[in-house]
Amino acid sequence: MAATSIRDVAQHAGVSVGTVSNVLNRPGEVSAESIARVNAAIEELGYVRNDAARKLRAGTSTTVGFVVLDGQNPFFNDVVRGAEDEASKHNIAILYGNTDEDIARERLYLDLFEEQQVRGVLISPYDDVHTRLERLRQRGIPAVLVDRFSGDGRFSSVSVDSVSGGRMAVEHLIETGRRRIAFVGGPFDIHQVSDRLAGARAAAENSVTPVDLEVVATTALTVAEGVAAGKRIIERPRAQRPDALFAANDLVALGLLQAFVVEGRVLVPEEIAIIGFDDISFAGAAAVPLSSIRQPSGMLGRTALRTLLEEANDPESIPRQTVFQPELVVRRSTDPAKRR
The missing domain is CATH 1.10.260 (434 Repressor (Amino-terminal Domain))
Incomplete structure (x- = not known):
């Protein structure tokens, strides 16, 4: 029984x-x-x-573990800062771990946080971690997915609608008169990347005017990979280049811009428009101010921390999904008035 x-x-x-x-x-x-x-x-x-389990669930610990996908991306720094701001109100410290898109490191941090019996875990996962998070929950350590929607609803999540953001970016490029658009990013096993590409494709397919959408794959979401992709585009004959680029994040977009500016062979936005994703602080300060899809990074962190504490205090609560809508931020890099 x-x-x-x-x-x-x-x-x-x-x-x-x-x-x-x-x-x-x-x-x-x-x-x-x-x-x-x-x-x-x-x-x-x-x-x-069960008092032993209750103590773990109620969280006698004053620490929360936060595992992020890419600690070099200022977007995740802003998310963590938002969580820290909220945590300080509850006298809680954040233990921070950067996986750098490495599955082994992700597992290492989760093992460490389990050993430390943290009050809970916030995670922006690279791998499918549901089974691992279920084990944490059985030990009284709740987990909340950050910047990732929980499709099956087994865990609470706080995310941004990346499909909508991808659609928004390409619709903006189409509205500025661009018809040969390239999505630049990868790897595609990162859900946010595949979602942004899905939104971009939907916008191209639903356009009333014909639009060619190609994919320029990168191995990581870094400035260096953006530079490399930009150089490959420069090597093409001018007539075969896209007239607009949608980068999977702002770091890739800044790398593309750097390649074009350093080589001096492509004018932005006169020849090729560029739009990124995240709207990190560097976007507006770039040599050519970068248009981007803004995510409410600080709000993501604060909301995730509040959700985690609610679950720690009420272990029988039902997981909930919080989804924010992104915002288009237009700057000079997509200015149609500058187009040749």
């Missing part, structure tokens, strides 16, 4: 799971009537609280 759960107690007492949790952990926040009903249900059902 299965052990009585906190949900059973809530149903028997006619109250919410949260109310039962408050009676067990924070009785001062609950009315005397609710306390009486919950205690009566506990006695009738024979519910036994």
Whole structure:
């Protein structure tokens, strides 16, 4: 026979799971009537609280682990800073780990945070980590996906609609008169990259005017890979070059811009327009101010931390998905007035 759960107690007492949790952990926040009903249900059902598990779930630790996909990307620095700002309000410290898109490092940090019995884990995953996060949850350590939508709803997530952002970027390029557009980015097993490409393709396919969309693959989302892609584009005959580039993130876009400026053989936006994704602080300060799709990076971190603490305090809570909408930021790099 299965052990009585906190949900059973809530149903028997006619109250919410949260109310039962408050009676067990924070009785001062609950009315005397609710306390009486919950205690009566506990006695009738024979519910036994697992104090060891409760301590892990409630989070006696004052630390939260944060695993990010790419610590060199200023976008993730801003996300972590948002989480730190929220954590400081609760006297919690953030333990930070950068996987650098390496599965082995990702697993290493998750093992470390489990050993440290952190209050919870925030993670922007590279690999499919659901099985690993489920093990953490069984040990009373909740996890929240950051910058990644939880498709199956098993875990809470805080993300931005990257498909919408990709569509927004290419629609903007089309509106400025561009018809030969290249998506520059990779690897495509990073969900954000594949989602942005999917949005770009949808915009091209739905355009009322014919649009050619090609893919220029990179092995990483770095400035160096953007420079290399830019040099490959420069090597093409002028008539075979795209007239606009949608970079999977701002670092790749800045690399493309650097290649064009250093070589001096491509004018931006006169010959090729460029738009990035993230709107990091360097975007507006580039040699040619960069148009971008803005993500609310600080809000992502703050919301993720709040969601994690709510789950740590109420382990029976239902996972929820928070999805923010991106914003188009137009600067000189896509200015149609500058086009030749």
